[in-house]
Amino acid sequence: MTKLPHTQLEEYKIKASILHKQLKSDDLEVALQAAVRFQRLVHLETAVPNEIIAQQANIQRKHALTVIALENDYTSWADLKQRLERKEKLAAFRKRNKYTLLYPQRCAGFINSWYAHYEEAREHLVHDGGYLLLYKNDFFVCQRIYIQTLGLDPDDPDWERIGFDWAQPTDQDALDRLKGKLEQINKGLS
Structure with missing residues (x-):
């Protein structure tokens, strides 16, 4: 079976899942690195990495999606998703034509x-x-x-x-x- 390549949007979703899992990692260094990335979120920007790790049960995948969006210069996950879907739709239109x-x-x-x-x-x-x-x-x-x-x-x-x-x-x-x-x-x- 041939495996199709991931779309850019799927790649970002995968990165968010990995980031979310890294925050919950038993390896403290990995968890700390992930926590630093979560400091991009407004509600966590003043928290130190250890505090973020302590709150990991409250941090959901949607938060990781937002971090990925912010790291890629989008204002939110919804903004990233909308722009990429529009870009993919245009690329499909051009390919069809x-x-x-x-x-x-x-x-x-x-x-x-x-x-x-x-x-x-x-x-x-x-x-x-x-x-x-x-x-x-x-x-x-x-x-x-x-x-x-x-x-x-x-x-x-x-x-x-x-x-x-x-x-x-x-x-x-x-x-x-x-x-x-x-x-x-x-x-x-x-």
């Missing part, structure tokens, strides 16, 4: 240069310019009018930031912004 948003029906009439291999498409981009996009397992280079028909601004500075290359961008944050804009455009069209 596998960049089909880059080749919608309204753009089917354009003549683009298509390639089965990224290297060939990249060579075309470097030599002739344009915008290197993907569709399923293929690559294509298109021009400004195609980008406009997609609903994106061909002069958006993020294009330059990604090197006009959607397949292997030089700036992932810029690509994420372009993806977000494209997804918003397509929500409005459906």
